[in-house]
Amino acid sequence: MLTVTELNKTYDTKGRRVEAIGEVSFSVADGEFVCVVGPSGCGKTTLLRCIAGLLAPTSGEVVVEGTKVTGPPDGLAVVFQEYGRSLFPWLRVADNVDLPLRAAGMAKEKRRELVEDALESVGLADARNAYPWQLSGGMQQRVAIARAIAYQPRVLLMDEPFAAVDAQTRADLEDLIRSVWQRLGVTLVFVTHDIDESVYLGQRVIMLSSSPTTVAEDLAIDLPAERDQLSTRSDPRFTELRGQVYAQIQKAKQERP
């Protein structure tokens, strides 16, 4: 269970107060897949960094599995948008996936098994000895996903992870994430600015308003659990939900002061 309660983040810079997040509250059940979508510049990343314990909120709180977040919580992994900057360029692919496990003091045998499985599940078993920068952008993001999988988190946060890859790679990665989520049963919070992506992926879509951010709408996505790029996206219900999210985002944009 992950709860965000009356979260506010205000920046004070040189006498100018900027309220990035007004008041955000929502909760995510164990094993749920929730997408957070909002107009650009609405503080999505700020919100995610607060949940990840990388940024302290000004007021309000985040509780992950019964513990108030004051720093990066145990059992929580983050996949960042900037895959090129979040991988260690001097470590080979397998060592990148392995590093958090080494830091956790896990036994070598166990680590090797987890790394192999994780690389296998993102389709990168053959690239284990490559350096990240020798791979395409989509493959680099797969490495970052493998690292998160091997870490065996109970909560996985993803910050616009596919914003910088091309459309076809993106579709593949979306399906990969769906299958990873179904297999691992993790609680997944996926931040994106892409409306189609949020409806296609999530069980729920939380729409944010423009800054100062509040929750504009919390929409359940009642599409079947088995999703497919072709049939799901041509499902009339998909189009309907997509339209609903789109209208809400447009409204949020126009309300911008």
Next chain:
Amino acid sequence: MIKRIGLAIGLPIVLVAIWWFASAGSKDFYFPPLEKILAVFPDTWFGPRMVDDVLPSLLRLAVGYAAALIVGIGLGMLIGANRTLRAVVEPVLEFLRAIPPPVLVPILMLMAGIGNTMKVLVIISGCLWPILLNTVEGVRAVDEVLTDTCRSYRIRGGLKMWHLMIRSASPQIVAGARQALSIGIILMVISEMFAASSGIGFTVIQFKDGFRIPQMWSGVILLGLLGVLLALLFRLAERAVLGWYHGIRAVQKER
């Protein structure tokens, strides 16, 4: 490859040839023919002086350089990672760096005598600054996303120090270490010109005082050759340490 080697050694060959022919049959006492200088070279340096002078020089350089690396990288990490500390010490560091290390020789002689300790200290006092200041810059510029990654995956302690700080900063550290190496060679010679009883610098001064001019010139050539050799070794080490960095640069150039 062969073309590259050819290009690299072409000019030196031409320059040596010019020196050889221009100085051939020179009657000037201070500028003897290159032929004569080369003739005394093996006897001068490959005899007992190899052990008595060349090795002690190189050993002092190695110890001083290694100490500067350890202290420079260690302090640099500390200062680079701590904003308050940086604000306090940075002006002082700029001042200390601006002092030409040779003027420290008399002071260090008073403090540490005229033995090996003084010479090693002189080398450290010059090599330390480029390494230290570059490490500070490198550690300060560590990528925020990588820092966040380490925080959320709980990569701490030694692993964090090595992977987030030292390896991130290694391109800058290596640049500082390269500067420090040439400074170190200069100071190795200079420290031996004051109150010494062994070393290449000491021997060159002795030849000068004894009017053994061809031998003196051969010492200059030896120092030049040592510089080239050390630069080559440095490049090999750099290739091992920064392979990833040059790899990224090559990939970026292609795209």
